[in-house]
Each structure stands twice: as structure tokens, then as C-alpha cells.
Amino acid sequence: STSVLKSAASRLGIPYEFITRRQLRLGHGVRQQRCLSTMGGSTSYSAVLMSLDKHVSYLQLTQLSLPVPRQFKVADVAEAVAAFERIGGPVVVKPVQGNQGRGITIGVKSQQEIDVPFQLAAAGGHGVLVEELVLGKDYRITIVGGRFAAALLCVPPQIRGDGVRTIRQLIDELNAEPDRDKLRFSPVTFDDELDDHLDVLGYTLGSIPAPGELIAVRATGHVSRGGIPIDVTDLVHPDNRKVSEEAARAMGLEIAGVDFVSPDISRSYREIGGRIVEVNSRPGVGMHLWPREGKSRDMGAAILSHMFPDPASACVPFLLVAGDRGRGSVARFTDSMLREKGLTVGLCLKQGAYINGRPLDVPEDKLHHAPNILLRQPLTQAVAAAVSLRHVAKHGLGLQKCDAVSLVSLDSEKISDEYVKGLAVLLKANRGRFIISSKNQFARQALSSVDRSRIVLIAAESRDSEVSDHLAIGGAAVVRRWSKDMTGLQFAFVDAGKEIVSTQMPSLSGARQHHIEAAMHAFALTHTTQLG
Numbered sequence: 001s002t003s004v005l006k007s008a009a010s011r012l013g014i015p016y017e018f019i020t021r022r023q024l025r026l027g028h029g030v031r032q033q034r035c036l037s038t039m040g041g042s043t044s045y046s047a048v049l050m051s052l053d054k055h056v057s058y059l060q061l062t063q064l065s066l067p068v069p070r071q072f073k074v075a076d077v078a079e080a081v082a083a084f085e086r087i088g089g090p091v092v093v094k095p096v097q098g099n100q101g102r103g104i105t106i107g108v109k110s111q112q113e114i115d116v117p118f119q120l121a122a123a124g125g126h127g128v129l130v131e132e133l134v135l136g137k138d139y140r141i142t143i144v145g146g147r148f149a150a151a152l153l154c155v156p157p158q159i160r161g162d163g164v165r166t167i168r169q170l171i172d173e174l175n176a177e178p179d180r181d182k183l184r185f186s187p188v189t190f191d192d193e194l195d196d197h198l199d200v201l202g203y204t205l206g207s208i209p210a211p212g213e214l215i216a217v218r219a220t221g222h223v224s225r226g227g228i229p230i231d232v233t234d235l236v237h238p239d240n241r242k243v244s245e246e247a248a249r250a251m252g253l254e255i256a257g258v259d260f261v262s263p264d265i266s267r268s269y270r271e272i273g274g275r276i277v278e279v280n281s282r283p284g285v286g287m288h289l290w291p292r293e294g295k296s297r298d299m300g301a302a303i304l305s306h307m308f309p310d311p312a313s314a315c316v317p318f319l320l321v322a323g324d325r326g327r328g329s330v331a332r333f334t335d336s337m338l339r340e341k342g343l344t345v346g347l348c349l350k351q352g353a354y355i356n357g358r359p360l361d362v363p364e365d366k367l368h369h370a371p372n373i374l375l376r377q378p379l380t381q382a383v384a385a386a387v388s389l390r391h392v393a394k395h396g397l398g399l400q401k402c403d404a405v406s407l408v409s410l411d412s413e414k415i416s417d418e419y420v421k422g423l424a425v426l427l428k429a430n431r432g433r434f435i436i437s438s439k440n441q442f443a444r445q446a447l448s449s450v451d452r453s454r455i456v457l458i459a460a461e462s463r464d465s466e467v468s469d470h471l472a473i474g475g476a477a478v479v480r481r482w483s484k485d486m487t488g489l490q491f492a493f494v495d496a497g498k499e500i501v502s503t504q505m506p507s508l509s510g511a512r513q514h515h516i517e518a519a520m521h522a523f524a525l526t527h528t529t530q531l532g
Helices: 002-012 045-052 054-063 077-087 115-122 167-175 192-201 238-250 299-307 327-340 364-376 389-395 417-429 441-446 465-472 513-525
Strands: 016-018 023-026 033-036 071-074 091-095 105-108 128-132 137-144 147-155 158-160 214-216 228-231 255-262 275-280 318-323 345-349 352-355 382-388 402-408 430-437 455-459 476-482 489-495 498-504
Touching (some): 002 023, 033 299, 054 238, 054 275, 071 077, 077 115, 137 238, 147 299, 158 167, 318 327, 327 382, 327 513, 352 364, 382 389, 389 417, 417 430, 430 441, 455 465, 455 513, 489 513
Parallel strands (some): 318 402, 402 430, 455 476
Antiparallel strands (some): 071 128, 091 128, 137 147, 255 275, 489 498
């Protein structure tokens, strides 16, 4: 299931990384979310504990008058026999905690048969339940965001006798099916549970079934135990959908797998019977992708779309300042301007990493990972990073995408192949605008293939004919000019002939030209993405 989510995140453009083998971090900074397989980080510990304990789940659903089978928690075989008598018919014996159908015996028909199923269920050490047997088929209904998303009919693995081969040989043939590759479907393993199930049916692995005789070699249709999933999403009756959603809400689960037993899922449980036998807090979703019959349902995308209705909302702005001299100054100005907007900002410089000016304890040999470290911080709302094009050429960016790139101090007389290679990496990674000085001929030539609307020119002089020409063809620019009342100099961001925003030029020590240009680059960076 974690792999299904990872694949969906990649398709949707949602950044992800593994925390552990089953735990993903999705998104960046303050917008990130974490999930353990299909269980989201917003799921409460109380809800998880409730779903793990099948008896507590039963009590919760019963108290809300939802349709569940009668159930008793028993401490020994004598209590199990008493529970059988109270139910008055065939029962299911299962562990209080467990998954994937392990330890369950379905269809115990007499008091004399209870001992072995009890011992099997008790082996896990969590207690034993005796439950009313609900006649019907096993269905898995998946709830996402509190709403019905998909449903499967789960068919136990079956073999058909030919009067010649043993049950073991027939299972070997079943396991040789091409789709039983442990990804789509699982093979039927030879274990004690299989032996016990066959014993209940009156068989052994050496038995030779009669020609045409059909035998279910597992008690349940759980896919991990060899079951076959068949998509029935479009057949589920509205009443069955609604009661499954109510069960998920009752358990406090946004994402849930509801095990529903019914003679026919297309008819209301109110009409023909039907019961909820379990509600799972971390449902498997791979089986929805690869049903043996019916439509494939992309539950990975459904879950991530619930977590991030707009995939772009998973990311915080990542602003890059690349080049040689002056990149640190631009990054610092950007950090200052963003913090003035009230944002929590990560700043990455050659000498260290900072959150709102507070240095992070990043070892020197780990500084090349600093952008990722800043994006993992759960309070980060934006990141500004200064990088060398030489470093990017040798080691890559370390991230798949950035939101804007400011190119500074690229002298065409000193350009090397590494600069060119580094710039090629940025061209591929940047999904936003490039900010360059109108006098930076190398950068302008290198970006000549980029759509003009993605180029922001910086004009430190009040009049610049190249900027005027650029604006005339739909480009953008940041220009320095006197305010209308002539009280001081301003920076103005002009896009497609329209002034977007202007601000008083910051007070700069000495007002050196490179300081002014750095501040203008930063001003452009802070207005090229959705910030604040």
C-alpha cells in the first residue's frame, strides 16, 4: 500500500520521501502530512486502538445501533462453549487482535468443534472472540475522507478436483497462476492454518478430491492469504454505502476498510440482512488496482487527493538564488522580506541553515542536504537557498522542483562548462520564473528558449530600453524609480504592462549598486509565487 501511495504521489507531483519502509512524508514544511501505509497522520491514537481491538470495535458499533453480529469475548474453552450456546448456531472463532484473516475459523457448528479453533485464535495472546456466523459473501468497502470510495468481493482461493491429483498438487497449480506474484495476488502458503482448515472440512493435503469437486482452501477471501478480489464498486446499494460510512465515522477513521458480509451487496442490508464484521484503520489498497475481475480503482490517488485537494498545495515555495558573487546577499534580502510578511522562513547559505534567523545544528558535511532539512521542518512556510552552479552541475539540486530562480553575477568571460550544466539542471527543475539582470547577457542568451512571460528582468537604472522592449512582448520586470510624489525611490514589479506591486526601496548601507540589485532580485523573488 505504501508503494501504491508513493506511485500516486509521483504521478500527482506531490513530493515524498520514506521515513521508514511503511511511513511516508508527503509535501513540504507546514503543508506536509505523514502517513503510515494508508493511515493518515490525522488519525487519532484512540481510533487506532479501537480498531485494533475487535471487541472494543464491536461495542462501539453496537452502542450506535449499527448492524454487527452478536459477539462474546471468552477466556477459555468453557466460556467459548457457553457463548456458542447463547448464539445458538454456527459461529466464527477469531482473535481479539489480528489481521489478514489469521487465526480465524469460520463455521464452527457444534460445541465439540470449538477446542481447536479456540487454541488457534488464542495463539496470538490477545484473547478470543466467539461471534455469530453471518451467512453471505465477504466484501471489503473502502472509505476515503469519510465517504464511500470502492468495494471488492473477496473470494477465498479455490481448487477443483480432478480425481487424480492431491490437494497439495492442486494448490501448487493454483500458485502457478501468473498474477500470483506477491504483488497483485498472493500464493496460498502451506501452514498450520491451512492444515486446520482442511481438517475442519474433512481433508488433508494428501486427499484426492472427486472430479469437479470445488474446495475453498482458506476460510476467508483476504488477498494476502490467497483470496481473489473482484471489483463491485458500481453494484453497492446506497444503504450499504451509507452504513459503511457511518461505521468509519463511529470509529473516528477518515480512511477505513469496512469488512461487510451480505448475501448480495447490490441489495440493502435492511432488506436481506448483512453485517459489519470489522473496521480496519490501515486498509490495503493494492487489491483495488489489480482486481481479477471488474474495474481498476486508483485508491492511492483517491487518498492523496483527499489529503491534498490541490496537489500544488503540498509544497511551500522554494526560491533559489544561483550564480557566483552576490547570491548570499540576494538570499538574505529574500529571507528578510519574507519574514516581514509574517512567514516562517528557511534560509540556506554556504555557511549554514537557518529558520527565521535561528541557526540549525547541521554538520558541515551535511550542509548539501540543508534545503531538504529546511523543507522537512514542520513550521517552514518558504525556503530561500543560495547555490553555486558548479555545485549543482556536480551534485544536482537535491530536489525535483523549485518555484523561482534568481541568476546573479554570471560573467560571460568566466563561464565554464559546469555553469552551463548547472543551468541546464535549473531549466529542468524550475517550474516558475527566472530573474536576471537586464545587463546579464550570458544569462539572457542561455534562457533564450524560455517563454518571455517566465523571464523577469532587473533594471537598476531608472530608464532601460531593453526592459521596455521586454515588457512590450509580455515579459515582466522590476524597475527602480522615483515615487509619484517624488519623496523617495521605489521598486516596482511590472508584469505584462501592468504594475503589480511597488514598495519603498529599503535603506541600504552605502547604497552600493550591487546591494541595490540584490534587493531588487529579492523583491522579484518574493512576488513571483503565492506567498503570505
